[in-house]
Amino acid sequence: MQTRQSFLANFAPRQSSGSRACHVAGRLATAPIYCLSGTGLEVTLLDYGAGNVRSVRNALKRLGYSIKEVTSPQDITRAQRLVFPGVGAFEQCMGTLRRYDYVDPLRDYIQAGRPFLGICLGLHMLFEGSDENGGVEGLGIIPGRVTRFEDYPGLPVPHIGWNTLEQRRPSSLLADLDHRRVYFVHSYRATPSPGNEDWVLSTTEYGGPFVSAVQRGQAQPLDDGHSTGLARRVIACLDVRANDRGDLVVTKGDQYDVRDKGAEGGGDVRNLGLPVELAGRYFSEGADEVSFLNITGFRDFPLGDMPMLQVLRQASEGVFVPLTVGGGIREFTDAQGKFYSAVEVAAEYFRSGADKVSIGSDAVDAALQYFGSGKQKSGNTSIEQISWAYGAQAVVVSIDPRRVYVADPSATERPCVRTKLPGRNGEEYCWWQCTVKGGREGRDLDATELARAAADLGAGELLLNCIDRDGQGNGFDTELVAAVSAAVTIPVIASSGAGTPQHFSEVFHGTGAAAALAAGIFHRKEVAISAVKQHMHEEGIPTRLC
Template identity: 75%
Template sequence: MRCQQPDASTSGRDLLHQGCSSARRSSRRNAARVACAGQKEVTLLDYGAGNVRSVRNAILKLGYTLREVSSPKDIMGAEKLIFPGVGAFEQAMGVLRSKEYTEPLREYIQAGKPFLGICLGMQLLFEGSEENGGVEGLGIIPGRVTKFDTSLGLPVPHIGWNTLEQRRESQLLSRVGDRRVYFVHSYRATPSPENNDWVLATTEYGGSFISAVHKGEISATQFHPEKSGSAGLDIIESFLEAPEEPRSAYTNGHMKGLAKRVIACLDVRANDAGDLVVTKGDQYDVRDTDGAGREVRNLGAPVELAGRYFTEGADEVTFLNITGFRDFPLGDLPMLEVLRRASEGVFVPLTVGGGIRGFTDAEGKQYSALDVAAEYFRSGADKVSIGSDAVDAAQEYMRTGQKTGKTAIEQISWAYGAQAVVVSIDPRRVFVADPASTQRPTIRTEHPGPNGEQYCWWQCTVKGGREGRDIDAVELARAVEALGAGEILLNCIDKDGQGDGFDLELVRAVSDAVTIPVIASSGAGSPEHFKEVFDNTGAAAALAAGIFHRKEVSIEEVKAHMSESGIPTRTS
């Protein structure tokens, strides 16, 4: 490991000239702030999968510097080692073996040196996992990792803010108290007599699973402390050094369990001057109607707005890139920089959508959707959202009944796990007088059509709602779930910008049809609308944009109303 001063010059420009592999090396070198003599130091084991930028940023925010593991000997040389595992079990173990990290990592842990594993970094400590058909782990903790039981009716992946049941006191969780922490995973380890001496905390989701382990100097969490706001920063700091303030009381007197999420969405595009701005419009028209200029509506700067929503209590922040850079996603330097800067101060999950697809550049070089997604992950995204390409993939899958492994959904899900893939669905209502007049699945609606039609279905669209496809939202949702999507962002063109509430019929139809979480979007105008969608549908989260940007309704007001109404809510 080399000692050098921090280099803040991270840029995607190298990618334009040297290809994805050199950009990966450059991004990693520059993003890692390396320790120098006399400073507090942490060693980070980043094996190259997923977003670990937020872990780096959290450590730097707490006043520590970083050393990167670049060879097997660096592991045993660490004073404190953090291992943030991201992605799928098989791919992670494969990378550890190929880099010859497996045995040094076992030796480090068995020596009892300070270690913090995060998410997959905890799961890999167990004997193995049933993921990917069965894979052996590091064998430190007795037990195997298994998938959540979808037959229980709970959405899987388990995504969101849940509570901890602390089994015993420890420095690691000494300042968490009743605050929720952020989970995103499809597989979990369960408590047993054999691993009881390791279990620090459990969480309920279709049964009790292990959410934190601790023995000696070895700690690990199933949740992501770097995405758990102030509670998570307290956990990381408690691992790094003993907290000075008194320990919290663990009363868990508030409503337990998985909270319903409130997500702030930022539609980002370049304005006519070439600057990235947050914008919003009705039915995707983002230009002002007043005046002769018809300029792009500017509601603020993306990084500053994201920071504001984090402070106000947003459970997640979503960036939807609707600018022309999507023609060359890996050359989208401004949007990549937005992610990098936002992740420095926003310690909740970040999702980015727009241009997540395979493409060929001007020189004829081909890039896969996985290449594109990887660059966004490295820049600070936790999840990517796929839109139009998902419709094409679903239609082909429905036509053939076969998975090719070549779609963006399949590629990214295989490498990073289903929880990293969100599919954005943009449907509009199609009214029919008689269900027999269409092959699409219909419902009897409580809101008849313009000619009194009593039935409707939801036609999916592509290209920002400009082009309709002969596929229903329910059919699309089922197909993308089968292909490996872990979450659905469900928009509604008819409701967009109306402010009269979510399309409850649409949200109910889709959330009832799939076993993955559904995010309701489009139409929110008041705190009551969030309560309505959670009370009347299976939505796991609800998203809004314009009402938050214009400060018509605050995130605090929404959450206060949800909490007062008995809806599980993260309020701190």
């Protein structure tokens, strides 16, 4: 660890060494912890109790560091190397630092030029303040204010995915990273200005340049090269369910019919592999993210779902790309009558290794409540609560729609599109009805309406499934994806129907999708993730090649 050097960045590097820095709220800051391994040195970790800090601990341990936790202001003062994974929302972060009297010791430590690795809010809190949460004062070390990305057509916010760094001045700390893609996920950013130009190490382009790394201290030259721009993501999804023996397995079926066909009542739950092993395989093959969907009965009691929490803990030890978990992320009351808020439920998954949580049926109820109140926000929905505590980038809303055909748009109050795939009776118009409970029940709500409500309530990303295409292998419903992508300014993940690499290029060329997800074709090794990405590259679609 070099001394008198402070380096902070807005990204999370993902390298073949397996170092997994945090990537929640899209901000990384570091001294050269990232570059060393096997030294046996101690790192002091300031965990203020929000977000996925487990991934940071795993990365540091893999690099050979022992970890000392901050439990008092004196621990910050005595630290030789300080890591601050400030995951979450600005107000909660600064409020916690003030409550525990960490502000002055932290400011003094950084201003003294001592080795510091700030992750996520660990960068943003160094500025004078942030517009997040209505406006909050920061540490005031770096001139400038953190503001929200502006909404532009075709520029989803949050900024999520693999984008490139453009180095503003030489630094050995960005060795092999200048102009290479690193992972971002954030809605707020600091912008370069004459007042902070002495700090800015690199910027990234997203509707204009923003500060992706800052540094104080000695620096050395680097080589550059490689293409630039935000990459389209390829996500591997694992449907996880308990089999009849209680073991969690990765499964896949037709609209949640996941049992092998057998005598009387069907066979056992289809077993396509173990969750942790498959997640590790997909990381090695180049998946940009891994998503776990918990479809087992445990989801009715999420905080008692120890097997799924253990899957996350074990996966986060060796999978160094973002992990999303869905299934049961909502408020509930246990058998003893104790109430748990949605934030408490989500917090347990974050602590276990998740970077994002996915909300499904609960989001439909929230949207119906939202429209029923004249688009008024109650502040009580799962989306609003988790977004407020952890930031929009931590909340994914999963939409499960199915096509409803009509002969004429006047036949329904729902928004319709003219389709190139007519219905059985030649109907030329359709809308997409939202469903709940794994597609078993429909609601009088269109997918674009749910998308708009989710975005307004605070979701940072949409996972767009399609019941009609699930397991068919005939390609994504590009009409659906195009309609929803055009309706919102947050990223949309296309899901359901992938069967070939060409299906990925079709959805990226034909819609505004930021990512595409597949499950069965990867589980059964019908298509390799590397083949998908190579095809995307050949088609001119920005992608991260491993």
